[in-house]
Amino acid sequence: MKTDDLINALAADAKSVEPPIARTLATAVAAGAAVSLALFLFTFGLRPDFSETASTSIRFMFKFVLTLSVAVPAFLLVRGLSRPDFDARRQLWWLALAPVLLLAGIFFELMMLPAGEWEARMMGHNSFYCLEVIPLLSLAPFAAVLYALKSGAPSNPVVAGAVGGLLSAGIAATLYASHCTDDSPLFVALWYTISFILMGVLGAVVGSRLLRW
């Protein structure tokens, strides 16, 4: 095909423009999160002491600081990564925010608790339940984010998919944290992290296949 012929065809298709990618992503994330929220409220629900604990327990609140410190930077990064001209190398360090906060939390927890209690706190009561529920609640946001990214043009499909996976896990973990009664940073460090890594890796794998353009 002559390039000029191709340009004729493209110009004739001028009116087919899709909505801006940032809007598509925001809508998709909101929809995915809403599905997970509904699923969460109908099946798991808030823990019974949610309102009392929330106002008194620093550990409980700190869980949300951690999950949101993944979800918020991941959302902003995914917005950038959906565009081809985004320079990821300068921005990806935002993902280090959560591990740094987590290390700080672990440090204080170890200072405050006698060594004999460390293991019990880390193993918690619901560890395997946690491992199932966070990925389960991740599914809707995961599908939504990857679908929206498909409409984008990520320069690096693997990174975009991985960060999309972290975003979905961040949303899911934020919901799950309001149900789970294990509040120690030691528990979060072990069990939540496994789910985040799982969804991140899944995102990278799916991204490498789905997000080429």
Add this chain to the structure above:
Amino acid sequence: MRAAIAGDEAAYRRLLADLSKVLRGVVRRGLAGVGVARDDVEDVVQDVLLAIHLKRHTWDTLMPLGPWVLAIARNKMIDDLRRRGRRPEVAVDLTQFDIEGEDQQPVIDAHDVTRILNGLSERNRDIVQSISIDGHSAREVADRLGMTEVAVRVALHRSLKALADIYQEKKT
């Protein structure tokens, strides 16, 4: 590009024509030294133009257009090089084209388009050819085929997406 995103066909055509000139230079320089023939430069330029078209909603209208275009061009060139790395037999063909010189370009282009357009259904191929090569408007094509203009536009858009996929498959 802002006018183009707002649906202004004439402005869009001018922009694409200008971009294709710039891109030809960019791609030629980018692929220089890898033994890439002119026809393949044109192939990559077309691939980039298709990507610009299908992904123009990923351009942030508050940002300059240049870096966005170059980023797409860079991605498509990397794809192209990766394909060469994986399939060395393509590289052999390329040298052959190179020796035969640039007079071959129209022939090779015509050959390529037949193959690529063959991936489309008969009706879609007809629509793409009437609009691109014969320069008809969507309205005229619609009248001739007894379709609505909207249906022709939808078919055209689908065909362009299919063309981009065919370029993509050539790579993997």
